Amino acid sequence: MIVRRNPGFLRLFLVVRGSILPKILPKVLIITLLALLVAELHKYFPDLFPDYTTAPFTLLGISLSLFLGFRNNASYDRWWEGRRQWGQMLIDSRNLSRQLATLLDFEVPEGRQRLRRIAHLNAAFVHAARNRMRGIDPWHLLDDHLSAADRTMLAGRGNLPAGILHLIGQELGGCFRRGEISDIALRDLNTSVNSLSLAYGSCERILNTPLPFAYMLLLHRTAYLYCLLLPWGLVAALGLATPVISAIIAYTFFGFDALSEELASPFGTEANDLPLNAMARNIEIELLEAVGEPLPPRLTPKNHVLL
Amino acid sequence: MIVRRNPGFLRLFLVVRGSILPKILPKVLIITLLALLVAELHKYFPDLFPDYTTAPFTLLGISLSLFLGFRNNASYDRWWEGRRQWGQMLIDSRNLSRQLATLLDFEVPEGRQRLRRIAHLNAAFVHAARNRMRGIDPWHLLDDHLSAADRTMLAGRGNLPAGILHLIGQELGGCFRRGEISDIALRDLNTSVNSLSLAYGSCERILNTPLPFAYMLLLHRTAYLYCLLLPWGLVAALGLATPVISAIIAYTFFGFDALSEELASPFGTEANDLPLNAMARNIEIELLEAVGEPLPPRLTPKNHVLL
Amino acid sequence: MIVRRNPGFLRLFLVVRGSILPKILPKVLIITLLALLVAELHKYFPDLFPDYTTAPFTLLGISLSLFLGFRNNASYDRWWEGRRQWGQMLIDSRNLSRQLATLLDFEVPEGRQRLRRIAHLNAAFVHAARNRMRGIDPWHLLDDHLSAADRTMLAGRGNLPAGILHLIGQELGGCFRRGEISDIALRDLNTSVNSLSLAYGSCERILNTPLPFAYMLLLHRTAYLYCLLLPWGLVAALGLATPVISAIIAYTFFGFDALSEELASPFGTEANDLPLNAMARNIEIELLEAVGEPLPPRLTPKNHVLL
Amino acid sequence: MIVRRNPGFLRLFLVVRGSILPKILPKVLIITLLALLVAELHKYFPDLFPDYTTAPFTLLGISLSLFLGFRNNASYDRWWEGRRQWGQMLIDSRNLSRQLATLLDFEVPEGRQRLRRIAHLNAAFVHAARNRMRGIDPWHLLDDHLSAADRTMLAGRGNLPAGILHLIGQELGGCFRRGEISDIALRDLNTSVNSLSLAYGSCERILNTPLPFAYMLLLHRTAYLYCLLLPWGLVAALGLATPVISAIIAYTFFGFDALSEELASPFGTEANDLPLNAMARNIEIELLEAVGEPLPPRLTPKNHVLL
Amino acid sequence: MIVRRNPGFLRLFLVVRGSILPKILPKVLIITLLALLVAELHKYFPDLFPDYTTAPFTLLGISLSLFLGFRNNASYDRWWEGRRQWGQMLIDSRNLSRQLATLLDFEVPEGRQRLRRIAHLNAAFVHAARNRMRGIDPWHLLDDHLSAADRTMLAGRGNLPAGILHLIGQELGGCFRRGEISDIALRDLNTSVNSLSLAYGSCERILNTPLPFAYMLLLHRTAYLYCLLLPWGLVAALGLATPVISAIIAYTFFGFDALSEELASPFGTEANDLPLNAMARNIEIELLEAVGEPLPPRLTPKNHVLL
Secondary structure, eight states: BOOOOOOOOGGGTTOTTTTTTHHHHHHHHHHHHHHHHHHHHHHOGGGEEEEEEEHHHHHHHHHHHHHHHHHHHHHHHHHHHHHHHHHHHHHHHHHHHHHHHSSSOOTSHHHHHHHHHHHHHHHHHHHHHHHHHSOTTTTTTTTSSSSSHHHHHTOSSSSSHHHHHHHHHHHHHHHHHTSSSSSSHHHHHHHHHHHHHHHHHHHHHHHHOOSHHHHHHHHHHHHHHHHHHHHHHHHHGGGGEEEEEEEEHHHHHHHHHHHHHHHHSSSSTTSSOHHHHHHHHHHHHHHHTOOEEEOOOOOBBTTTBOO | OOOOOOOOOTTGGOOOOOSHHHHHHHHHHHHHHHHHHHHHHHHOGGGGGGOOOOOHHHHHHHHHHHHHHHHHHHHHHHHHHHHHHHHHHHHHHHHHHHHHHSSSOOSHHHHHHHHHHHHHHHHHHHOOOOOOOHHTTTTTTTTTTTHHEEEHHHHHHHHHHHHHHHHHHHHHHHHHHSSSOOOHHHHHHHHHHHHHHHHHHHHHHHHHHOOOHHHHHHHHHHHHHHHHHHOOOOOOHHGGGHHHHHHHHHHHHHHHHHHHHHHTTTTTSSSSSHHHHHHHHHHHHHHHHHOOOOOOOOOOOOOBBBB | OOOOOOOOOTTGOOTTOOHHHHHHHHHHHHHHHHHHHHHHHHOOOOGGGGOOOOOHHHHHHHHHHHHHHHHHHHHHHHHHOOOHHHHHHHHHHHHHHHHHHEEEEEEHHHHHHHHHHHHHHHHHHHHHHHHHHHOOTTTTTTTTTOHHHHHHHTTOOSSSSHHHHHHHHHHHHHHTTTTTOHHHHHHHHHHHHHOOOOOOHHHHHHHOOOHHHHHHHHHHHHHHHHHHEEEEEEEHHGGGGGHHHHHHHHHHHHHHHHHHHHHHHHTTSSSSSSHHHHHHHHHHHHHHTTTTTOOHHHHHTTTTTTO | OOOOOOOTEEEEEEEHHHHHHHHHHHHHHHHHHHHHHHHHHHHHOGGGSSSSSHHHHHHHHHHHHHHHHHHOOOOOOOOHHHHHHOOOOOOOOHHHHHHHHSSTTTTTTHHHHHHHHHHHHHHHHHHHHHHHHHOEEEEEEEETTTTHHHHHHTOSSSSSHHHHHHHHHHHHHHHHHOOOOOOOOHHHHHHHHHHHHHHHHHHHHHHHOOOOOHHHHHHHHHHHHHHHHHHHHHHHHHHHHHOOOOOOHHHHHHHHHOOOHHHHSSTTSSSOOOOOOHHHHHHHHHHHHTTTOOOOOOOOOOOTTTT | OOOOOOTTTTTTGGTTTOOOHHHHHHHHHHHHHHHHHHHHHHOOOGSSSOOOSHHHHHHHHHHHHHHHHHHHHHHHHHHHHHHHHHHHHHHHHHHHHHHHHHHHOOOOOOHHHHHHHHHHHHHHHHHHHHHHHHHHOOOTTTTTTTTTHHHHHHHHHHSHHHHHHHHHHHHHHHHTTTTSSSSHHHHHHHHHHHHHHHHHHHHHHHHHHOOHHHHHHEEEEEHHHHHHHHHHHHHHHHHHHHHHHHHHHHOOOOOHHHHHHHHHHSSSSTTTTTOOOHHHHHHHHHHHHHHHHOOOOOOOBTTTTTT
């Protein structure tokens, strides 16, 4: 995620990091060069170019804008839902931790031990969820929060975060069976664990189900064809200004298209993706702070990018 | 569901699987041939063609884009809601299984037996829901998870998945009546069963209620008429370029229309439909893994298509 | 609701049932005749018609499309919410029936009697809700499910479905007071009854609150004025093709308008309305099946229309 | 709220009540007169008017339509949410009343007294909420439902409806402390009271937070400027038809703008506002009917307007 | 937030406070001056300007409107969600306070003390949330509501509002452990505390996650380029009217852009931001009123602006 104040008028055109421009520059250049070529051709052989009206290009351009706009909406919704679910994980972790502290006595050694154990399991869950979303080593950063026994028990699980929630459930079940909490309290705590499970499962849904492939094909193909034909349609009307206008239209369409694609997979490490590392660390810090454990450092943006 | 990385610029135009093009190719070809014919006619008998303005075609094209855009939104919402409900089934199955494991002791034979039985009933429910959504043999893959007695009891039920939820309810009621779980715990477990019932019922709603038929009629008719008239309207302005532009516009409009139709029924087995087989199998694997039963293999994409 | 496979290219233009065309045919014909007249006038007295540009008609047409699109969205949302609420009634009825079967023993005569009585009350509720939505005799089909005492008690109620939910509440309260179910179980069952009440109340909201009247006025007036002026604006540019284009534009605009109006009141008996009779019957069948009562026949589409 | 059947073709143009036309008539007339003046000027001094293209007006008109469309969506959402929250109050009132009747015995004098008292408090809450939304005397119609002691206790409260919910809470707390209902039942009833509180608080949000003022300024200013410039831009192309087209465009834009403004404040007493009086009365009637109290008359539309 | 009645026709153009105009005036002036220059150039050297068609500008302008419209929707949703979450905090505070008053006896000194303490903690939470949203001194206005011991305990917490919710949880846990409330009641109260936590966490999400930076870049760049090129494209068609139309288009586009940016960060102190100070004070007043404590004054708008 890009973290910076909005740049002023002039600097606006110089910002590269976070911009979608580098990604689409080759395509925009190709269209611009083509438009230059077409404009030169038109200057020397105007008779080759019938006096096309631009109306069909207007129509097609507006249709394309509408359909790109639809895809952009869907992509943004995925990005924002991803963010909401991670916010939900923070909220659920806070609630679980606060509810436990309400029920168990932190001043008593057993109470403190339970609170600490569940805080560590919760932190391990959050890091494991992040690892899965980012597609990195599933055990990354989990060692500080899981005991050797936990790691053995989880070794074979296909879905590590779900397995860790299972351990939290076991731990709460133990408290219940030992009579430390009532069945009502267990139900209350379970509600928060279920909510964590829901947030994580929703993130898995976004991760595993891309937007329908056919949208991408249809929109990419139409956008390419459109921008390749555009100079031929505009040259009779715009003459030597054709490359400028073609470049701006190509920049707008390819830019929206590329940005939609980046946002549709919000859990990666591109500049506009969600800062999962920083969010997981924040949850970890809040959990450990509540049970008086030493805190890892907060993550800060590097070059205006927070991962 | 198509599972593949986005193809590069050139390969983009060669991808067939997952593309909507094969479905609409005949229609696009008809429009292109018509446009060729009209362009030839215009070359030899230009006087037959009054110098039509393209403005009414622009207006009608934009209106049509807006209305196609509306239908596309509604279709995509159905597709994505279908996906959400199946994700919800996974989450509810995990929650039910974890809550039960919290309450019952897996180390005790009776506890283990209850957990396994409910895991199998849950897996049967998921496969039965898949069978119904896909319109295949309702008993497909259920034999591994249902006892002969279950099958007898379910034989007459009109709605098999609802019947299996009934069995899960009976099983939980048995645990409650035998005093193995309290009424609070029963309520907690019931919440998850109700949530499974809600997700399944929502899928039934999408399956049984298509988009209003009149939308389809109105949009198909208008799109056909529009594309059939388009060459006559464009030829005075575009001359020999008429077939190219007509083909692209027909491809865009028919393509969006056909894709909307495919997504509006998200539970089929077309390339862009939801991978119900793979999702049902994933839920089954997670359920059986949690109770230490042998696991069936995961499903993988064939030719980039996951069913 | 229209239940049929999508017709092929040629049959598409012949389908009448479910089409919005019969409703708007008179208006479309009037516009077409007017356009014919204007085109003839233009042929003989071209000097009477200044060489109008079509641009203002394009602008007004696009604005009108946007506003029609808004109304269409709002109408479709009402239709789909109506469907969702009826789906919710099915799900809640299933849940209530399953939860009761979990708590009460079907093998014991008293348990069986309670289950059957509540299943019948539930079925009566669903039919009474349907009757109210359709504006027919409130007691239609209720006799099979209500005792004479019930009918007496309900005789004076202004809102029959709410009265039947009251009876279900009384029945559950009786089970609780007789100690057959605990207060926790009562709360659990109440949740399902509340959910039925919510779904029914939401349907009442859609039924009793039409879209703001001023929208209808504004859009109808603008659409009429627009289509009446259109031939005058198009004739200079399109000549004898004016009636064709005018007819298609009138068909599209009036069609969307009429379809929006039909969907905005989703509980009627028009071709695109929701099949309340069939849905109520399905719920009735599932309820009676669960308690082993004789089943009424399912409703099937007649002439592709399911009521 | 306007309650009437849709008028036919001819009467459509005569309906005044519920129409937005009277509100915007002066503005539309000014634009029409200006357009007449401009058209006359153009007839006698055509050289004063360069041959402007209408394209920039098309562009600006479409942008304006899009932004008006956005504001209209936001306004309609406020109107419909207001309706939903009042529907929710009806549903919650029904639920609270039914749940209480499930728990307390209407045949016993104490039970009947409790039921009646809470029904009256609930009715008082609904009227107090209505009074606040409408900005009228906060005590209007409350005397029938509150005792003198209640009125004294509520006298100093800044927020009367919230105060009445407090009284309902006290009454339920009394039942609990006297052992008439269990803590589970209290929790169940509290859920309904919380839901009433949520619905009321959501209405307060809509009432107290208008759409951002800057939207109104930006859209009004742009719409005025646009309509004032329109005749100058259209006259070269449309000649004497300028006033007709200008009037229709002004009617459409000002009409949508004025209607959005009316719907954005849905709790007033304008023709398209929500019928709070009738809805509050309906809730009151259902509450009193359930406890066998005498019923006030239902409110009916006057001149097609239901308040 | 601007609090004033809608101004009349003439005053509308004079309102400055709340208008977005002052923010964008420099940009609009630059475009206007450029357009004046271009118009002058065109008058004296018309041959330098080929007779450009405005069609490409129409197309690009409509695309830009669509994409600005998307961003505007997303920004408004953030603003309205921020408002909803603060409304939720008010509702949850009311509910928590009412539920406690139902359970504890205000007439008994211990009961009264508990009610007052939790009301003060709740008020402190609300002010602390406001402080964080506004980025001001985290302890502003908390001294009246927190004891010295509370302040010591909270001193080290990274997230002060979450810490205060923890204290509320501790206080409720104390009531439960001392037997003053049952576990069911604790669960009921916890639900409200969890809801406060959810509302606060949702506000944090809006605060910490701006709209993707790349949207801002893409839209600003396109809007600037577009408005800078516009006069060159319009001058051939509009002549000396170019500056007027350019200024209005620049005002509309820059205005929508700037307003979207203001609404996307709804918790600041700009004219159209949410009145967090007034909302926090209202919650504080309702909480203190319910436990009979002295009330601070309500905040009122200054110069039509409520902070």
